[in-house]
Amino acid sequence: METAEHIKYLVREGQLLAEAAEEAGEDAEVRTCPGWRVRDLLRHTGMVHRWATSFVVEGHTSYRPGSGEPDLDGEALLEWFRRGHDRLVTALTEAPDTLECWTFLPAPSPLAFWARRQAHETTVHRVDAESALGLVAGRSPVGPGLAADGVDELLCGFHGRDKSRVRTGRPGTLRVRATDTGDAWTVRLSAEAPRTTRSDDGPADCELSGPAEALYLTLWNRLPIGTPAVAVSGEDRLAHLWRETSAVTW
CATH class of the missing domain: 1.20.120.450 (dinb family like domain)
Structure with a gap:
């Protein structure tokens, strides 16, 4: 963009x-x-x-x-x-x-x-x-292109840094797939900081898939894991790990 x-x-x-x-x-x-x-x-x-x-x-x-x-x-x-x-x-x-x-x-x-x-x-x-108006998902849409760009900034930018707290003693691979834009990211989780590639290559232990807007709001923790718009398949522990540890700090 x-x-x-x-x-x-x-x-x-x-x-x-x-x-x-x-x-x-x-x-x-x-x-x-x-x-x-x-x-x-x-x-x-x-x-x-x-x-x-x-x-x-x-x-x-x-x-x-x-x-x-x-x-x-x-x-x-x-x-x-x-x-x-x-x-x-x-x-x-x-x-x-x-x-x-x-x-x-x-x-x-x-x-x-x-x-x-x-x-x-x-x-x-x-x-x-x-x-604050009672519209948890936002009454104004986030366009697919902007949403996918925001997912990319979050995964490859914020959580590409060594200070990311998204870590696990049981390594696993999380795939994020935007069904409307065709974008996909593969996030490798371990005891070290996450490492993300812009791809859908190889197997994944857990996948989050849905429209880019729903992924954007879910990964930024504005919608809960399990929201109907986002399908969670595989080991949902990785999705919940994200929810519990991914809050961004400068």
């Missing part, structure tokens, strides 16, 4: 997130993030947007922490979120292809990395905001 497409999705998903948050109200429970209210979601996502913007605009070449979450509520919080989202979109749109700055996952370029990462950060949290 090209950078321009990621930015297009970032625009849409940020607008949908704000609309859902406004409709639900800041005190509404975010069902997909136990313990969070809508205000927590807006503060977190708005902080991440500003954090990402700082790397793109200021060109920091090493890690820098975010500036923290604001003590805002109500209309002021919603407006703060929208301003930060707009600034991020502007920063990515105006950044040169030659941008040099810090990143933390493999990507063709820093600009491609930040556009992709923030598109998925915002999409997943848009689903969270819509869950």
Whole structure:
């Protein structure tokens, strides 16, 4: 997926997130993030947007922490979120292809990395905001192409790092297959960090198959393992291992 497409999705998903948050109200429970209210979601996502913007605009070449979450509520919080989202979109749109700055996952370029990462950060949290309206799977669809791209970022990016906690003393192979896009990934699980290839070669001990959107939401732990849209075959212990250990940390 090209950078321009990621930015297009970032625009849409940020607008949908704000609309859902406004409709639900800041005190509404975010069902997909136990313990969070809508205000927590807006503060977190708005902080991440500003954090990402700082790397793109200021060109920091090493890690820098975010500036923290604001003590805002109500209309002021919603407006703060929208301003930060707009600034991020502007920063990515105006950044040169030659941008040099810090990143933390493999990507063709820093600009491609930040556009992709923030598109998925915002999409997943848009689903969270819509869950506060009682719509656990999200009332707005995640397109198959974006969803498959997000599965790829999660499996090959986040869980391609040595810090992944998805580990097991009983090695096994997990296959993830998107039935609508034709994408497939083979994830080798062991006592070491997972190793993923973009293929469906060889046998698998467990397979998750279904539309890319359902896989995206399941693997990001926004839908439960066993949701009707995703078929689980083989050793379901590997699917449950994913559920229990795959929460992403920076």
